[in-house]
Amino acid sequence: MKLFKKKSKTPPGAPKEPEMVYSMTPRHGHAQDVFDENGVRQVAGCLPIDPIHKRFLLVSSSSNPGAWVIPKGGWEKDETQKQAAMRETWEEAGVKGVITRHIGVFAEKAKTGVKAHHWIYEMEIKEVTKKFPEQKKRERRWFTYDEAVLVVKANYIHDALSMSSLSPLVHPNPESLQTDKKKKEKK
Known part of the structure; x- marks a missing residue:
């Protein structure tokens, strides 16, 4: 299901990220995972948003039936x-999108002690596919900010939600975000 038709363009002179390869074969194991100098595993994930x-x-x-999480996993070398x-x-959500910012x-x-450091990014969803590598292992579901705060158990995910662009703590009036964006474009 495509949510948006417009493709975002990289500003002139900005470095381009390598093109994403969407493989139907997920990576497994921790042999290539990145660890910091203290031996703490480095994990990367996105907070996928429908703006x-x-x-x-x-x-x-x-690993925890009944729990809801963000798609994330080991950052590899x-x-x-x-x-x-x-x-x-x-791999985990079947989402294609654009990273808009590092949360x-x-x-x-x-x-x-510390089990892992999670590098969390906000992703604007461009497409949610029917087929994806872990479709038989995972369920996916849409949540508003208030619903997500209630169902998420992990403290670090709560912290990321509270710092997201949909958080009323960051934007007291999130309904105005699209309106404000349109006003700026007209100027």
Whole structure:
């Protein structure tokens, strides 16, 4: 299902990201994962957003039945954080889109310390496909900001939601975002 027809163009002089390859074969294992100097695993993911309907697309957790999470996974040595985030979002949610901004790096805590650092990006959804690598393993569902805050359990995902462009904490009146954008374009 395509949400938008317009393609965004890279501004003149801006560096181009390598083109995304949408493979139906997901990567598995942790042999190529990136770890920091303290041995903490580096994870990349996206908060996929439908800016027109003001909602997020979340996926069911593969390790915690009943839980809703963002598409994310190991950042591998042969890719950038953005590329890893886009790849994981494709593999787990079947979403193609454009990364609009880096939300932040969030620590996932464990009893013994930090389990992982999550590099989370906001992605404007361009297409939600019917077929994707993990379609038999995952469910996906649309959530408003208020619904997402209620269903998400992980603290780092709550933090990312609160810093997203759909958060009332960031934008007290998110309905005005599209209107404000149109006003700026007319000037």
